[in-house]
Amino acid sequence: MSEPAHRPTTRAALSSGSDRVFQVLILALASVIVLVFVLSVYQLGREAWPALHTFGWHFFTGRTWNPVEGKFGAASMIAGTLVTSLAALVISVPLAVASALFVAEYAPKWLANPVGYLIELLAAVPSVVYGLWALFVIAPVLGRWQTAYFLDPANVPTLTRCNQLWAEGQTSLQCFFVPSGAGGRGLALAVIILTVMILPYTASVARDVIRLVPADQREAMYALGATKWEVISRAILPYARAGILGGVILALGRALGETLAVAMVIGDSQEILKSLWGNASTVASVIANQFGDAQETLHRSSVVALGLSLFALSVIVNFAARLIIARLTPKGLQ
Amino acid sequence: MMRAAAVTSARPAARLSPVRRVKNLLMGALILLATLLVVAPLILIFVYLLREGLGALNLDFFTRTPAPEGEAGGGLLNAIAGSLEMLAMASVIGVLVGVAGGIFLAEYPRHPLMPTVRMLSDVLAGIPAIVMGLVAYSLIVLRFGFSGLAGALALGFLMIPIVVRTTEEVLKLVPLSVREAGLSLGLPQWVVILNIVLPAAAGGIVTGVMLALARVAGEAAPLLFTAFGNSSVNLDPTRPMSALPLEIYRGATSAYDENQRLAKAGALLLITLIFLTSLLARRASRVKR
């Protein structure tokens, strides 16, 4: 036995009292997360109150957004947000899942890694850069196509008919797809750029969950004599669907809140949507485009109310995603 | 011979029908095509910015401020300085709160507040950046006016959930037995966490911080009504400050060629830096495992 004098002296700071101090410190810092959430709700709520109080539910259902008259109804931009996000989602999901399948199932390792990395980089490109590219590169292409459409004599009857409808504030299925402007900007461009922007979110989640599909699931299907595509469509995708859906909802969340790229290309119009090619706006784009100029209390408050709605929407989407993943995940997975 | 034939005919599925074969090939081709479509924008954007922006990335770009509207020349020193300063300030918030949050979630799983913090951190991760801008606006700008500090606050808030998540994940990769070894030596839990667990997870945490930085470095939306922008170099955090994404936004929506040119050069610089950061982050995490 060693004599007690040799034993290292235990300093007071090393007792579990110091553990309590540390835990309080960590808890205090972690509470900032709670604080940020609470402050966000409180500040947005307070600033948005005048608008919500004045307009009530009409704030969400009203179709006029007119700062000059002091009337604020967000229906058109809510519609703009939903249309752009859902359209982008519909286009991007098959592409994203396909690219995930390529990386996880088809490509040899030397190719899978760089391609997977490129897809991740796609998510790292800032919104403004997408906006800049859409404005300078894609908009002119669309603009040329629109001009050609207008100049083609064969389209004159359709155009006249649609112009008449639009003037009455209405539209038809055909007219919805007829070009209404010539600059390339508008709803369609917003959908295109949004599609590109949300692709990597679905793609990387899908890739990760596809990689997690156990080998025996594949092998069982191959052992039945299935082709590669049959293995994918009958074993892999069904197994991975909950995770992929999670990625889709993550992408939806991104699309709903995506701001600057959309604000730069959508044309900032709060009129009722009449053509896919017309100017429009989304909830987020209105915040970006109008908050700086909103001097009137009610106008400013209405814009913050849009922010609050976006906040609430993203919370709802987050919970929906968890719920769906919890429901659909095959038993024994995570 | 006869027997072999009989066996084959008894198992019709042994040979692939042409329909299934063609379908298999077709789907493979479509998947390849879709992948090309997905990756194409990235390459197109980068090539476009290289072609249009590289010429403007000269010495002036890094040493001068934007020329008055419509005049030629100038650079984005104001934006570069502003971005660096705001990112540094944002990192203080993001790293401090983010790492502490990650430690809290990973090391105190029994704490009654744990589920709340975890849930709110996930919720914050999904809040659109522009909304964070509004929050920072009403917290700071309403009282003290536009400032770099307000912008940094918004960016810092955006960093928090990213750092929390990666920190929690990598801390959980450190085996429990390592913590127990530390505790069995009579070390208090905080010494074990700070001196043994955290160093073992350092690579992953650095990755998380870098990814968070890469993410917020490109955000213009939360800066529009907080940092606001400034056409001259300003290092005072209590006054309006410029940032690269802000200048790109203003330049790209400007009618003047010169501003557009600066915007493209700024965009090239920004995505190059972001790509390099992401690349380094990937390296850092790979070395660790």
Added chain:
Amino acid sequence: MTPLLSTSDVNIFYGEKQAVRGVNLEVQRGSVNALIGPSGCGKTTFLRAINRMHDLTPGARVTGQILLDGEDVYGPDVDPVTMRRRVGMVFQKPNPFPTMSVFDNVVSGLKLAGVRDSRRLMDVAERSLRGAALWEEVKDRLRMPATGLSGGQQQRLCIARALAVEPEILLMDEPTSALDPASTARIEDLMTDLKKVTTIIIVTHNMHQAARVSDTTSFFLNGDLVEHGVTDQLFTSPRDGRTEAYVTGRFG
């Protein structure tokens, strides 16, 4: 002579489930004591009660009394951190601190507790590494990462790390179960030397190991301490039929 460690009526629960039942045990200074029994019988659970490791397991509960050198390990004024300092532990799998060098691993218990005197640290490191029969093998690579050592060396490093804080008692939970036969033999040889500086409780499910290294042996079954006694006696003439069945290999 009063025993170094004595337990009376120790019960250990995981939530509702009781894993250890009414254990009374005495351990003399400078002895090696083996805990044997089939897998899942509560050996690890009992061992971890001695250095209050269960404080950190959600739902785990210890009742009864454990006295270390006459002091109640679970006494109301006893700080678990201070108590763990007096009790060393070596785990089933070698677990050196991954980011530290060989040297830093050995002295981590002192260094992280605030000992700065580099002379003293060096002395302690050498003494502990010699004590763990590792000094000759690592003296030229003290600054290399500990994870570069072989599994057997890592485990001896963990022993050295535990010795460095001069524990009154050293708990070893199947310390050789992850090692090859040669490394196992080295650690078994080490035991006899170690009891000159400390007291050892070793969990093993290898009866031959218990017979080779220990002075006393305790046989656990389903959470009960079935029999405790001098090792030779317990193996050659067990009092309890269940012990006999186990040591003669009729089950487990």
